[in-house]
Amino acid sequence: MPGLQLRGVAKSFRNTEVLSNVDLDVAPREFIAFLGPSGSGKSTLLRIIAGLETADAGEVILDDRRIDGLPPGQRGVAMVFQHYALYPHMSVRQNMAFGLRNARVPQDQIDRLVEDAARVLEIDPLLERKPAQLSGGQRQRVAIGRAIVKSPKLFLLDEPLSNLDAALRLRTRVELAQLRERVESAFIMVTHDQAEAMTLADRIVVFNDRRIQQIAAPMEIYARPANRFVAQFVGSPAMSILPATLADGGTLASVKLGDGSRIDTSVGRDSLPAGAQVELGLRPEHVRVVLSGEANTEATVDLVERLGERSLVYARLRDGQQVTAEAEGTTTAKVGDTVGLRIDGAAAHLFGPDGTGYHRAAA
Numbered sequence: 068m069p070g071l072q073l074r075g076v077a078k079s080f081r082n083t084e085v086l087s088n089v090d091l092d093v094a095p096r097e098f099i100a101f102l103g104p105s106g107s108g109k110s111t112l113l114r115i116i117a118g119l120e121t122a123d124a125g126e127v128i129l130d131d132r133r134i135d136g137l138p139p140g141q142r143g144v145a146m147v148f149q150h151y152a153l154y155p156h157m158s159v160r161q162n163m164a165f166g167l168r169n170a171r172v173p174q175d176q177i178d179r180l181v182e183d184a185a186r187v188l189e190i191d192p193l194l195e196r197k198p199a200q201l202s203g204g205q206r207q208r209v210a211i212g213r214a215i216v217k218s219p220k221l222f223l224l225d226e227p228l229s230n231l232d233a234a235l236r237l238r239t240r241v242e243l244a245q246l247r248e249r250v251e252s253a254f255i256m257v258t259h260d261q262a263e264a265m266t267l268a269d270r271i272v273v274f275n276d277r278r279i280q281q282i283a284a285p286m287e288i289y290a291r292p293a294n295r296f297v298a299q300f301v302g303s304p305a306m307s308i309l310p311a312t313l314a315d316g317g318t319l320a321s322v323k324l325g326d327g328s329r330i331d332t333s334v335g336r337d338s339l340p341a342g343a344q345v346e347l348g349l350r351p352e353h354v355r356v357v358l359s360g361e362a363n364t365e366a367t368v369d370l371v372e373r374l375g376e377r378s379l380v381y382a383r384l385r386d387g388q389q390v391t392a393e394a395e396g397t398t399t400a401k402v403g404d405t406v407g408l409r410i411d412g413a414a415a416h417l418f419g420p421d422g423t424g425y426h427r428a429a430a
C-alpha cells in the first residue's frame with residue numbers, strides 16, 4: 068500500500084508511557100496535522116517516523132517498506148524543525164546542499180536541486196548569505212528548502228511557523244499551502260495552532276492521554292467530535308458542557324438542564340446508551356443572547372468580549388453552570404445583567420457517561 072502506515076506504535080520514557088498502540092494511515096500527498104495539548108506525544112511520534120527516536124513497539128511503513136530500522140537519511144522523509152537548525156557558519160546554498168553532499172549526490176545535480184528549490188521558495192537571491200543575515204521568515208524557508216531538495220516522500224514539520232510573528236505566520240501558511248500543491252510528497256505537521264490545522268490539513272489527528280482521540284477532516288472534527296475531550300479542545304472559545312438528564316420517550320433525545328429548562332436535540336434517542344445522565348455540548352454560536360420572549364432560559368453575565376461584528380458573552384445559568392453565548396456586536400449586556408438565552412437544541416451535542424460524543428444525523 069502506498070503512503071505511510073503506523074501500526075501499534077508505543078513509546079515510554081523511563082516508566083512513563085507517552086504513546087500507546089498508535090495506528091495511523093497517511094495517503095500519498097495527504098496533509099495531516101497533529102493537534103493536542105502539550106506533552107501529548109505529537110513531537111515524539113514525528114521523531115519516531117523521522118528516525119530520531121526509537122519506538123518500543125510497532126511498525127513504521129512507507130510505500131510498502133518497513134523503515135523503522137533504517138537510519139534517518141535512508142527513510143525517504145525530511146524533517147523541518149521549529150528552530151530551523153541551520154548551520155550558522157554555512158551559506159544558504161551550503162545549508163541546502165548539506166544533506167545531498169552527505170548522500171554523495173554529484174555536484175552538478177546538487178546545484179540544480181538547490182537552485183530549483185530556491186526558486187520555488189523565492190530565496191534564490193539569498194543563496195550566498197549566512198543564516199544570521201536572514202529574517203526569521205527567510206530562515207524558515209531555507210529550512211524548508213533543505214527538506215525539499217531531498218524530494219522526500221514525506222515532509223515532517225514540527226511547529227514550523229511558531230517562531231514567526233502573526234503577519235508572517237499567515238503569509239507563510241499560504242506559502243505552505245502553495246508548496247503543497249507543487250510537490251508530490253505527503254505532509255505531517257505538528258502544531259498548537261488550531262486555525263493552522265483547520266486551514267492546511269486534509270485530516271487532523273487529535274492526541275491526548277497517550278492515544279489518538281480522533282482522525283478526521285477539520286470540519287468533521289468540529290461538527291462531530293468523537294468525544295468530550297475533542298469537543299472541548301477544538302474550537303475557540305471552547306464548547307460549553309452542561310450536565311443534563313435525559314427525558315423518557317421520543318425518537319429524538321430531549322434533556323433537562325440543572326436550571327430546569329428543557330432542550331430538544333436532534334440526536335437519535337436510541338443511539339444513546341441506557342441511563343439518564345448525559346452532558347449537553349453547545350458551541351457559542353448555538354447559544355444566542357435574545358429578548359426574553361424568544362429565550363428558552365436565562366443567565367447572569369460574567370464577561371462580555373466585544374469582537375466588533377459580534378460579542379461573546381460568558382454567563383452562568385441559574386444553577387451556576389457556565390455557558391458561552393453569542394450576541395450582536397451592539398449588545399448592551401454588561402457584567403451582572405440577567406439576559407435571555409436561546410439555546411439551539413437541534414445543533415447541540417450529547418456526551419455519554421464515558422465521554423463518547425453523539426450528534427445529530429449527518430445532513
Ligand SMILES: Nc1ncnc2c1ncn2[C@@H]1O[C@H](COP(=O)(O)OP(=O)(O)OP(=O)(O)O)[C@@H](O)[C@H]1O
Binds near residue numbers: 081
Ligand atoms: N527524550 C525524552 N526524555 C524523557 N522524556 C521525554 C523525552 N522527550 C519527550 N519526553 C516526554 O514525553 C512527553 C511527550 O512529549 P512530546 O514532546 O512528544 O509532546 P508534544 O505533544 O509534542 O508536546 P508539545 O506540544 O509541548 O511540543 C512529555 O511528557 C515529555 O516531557
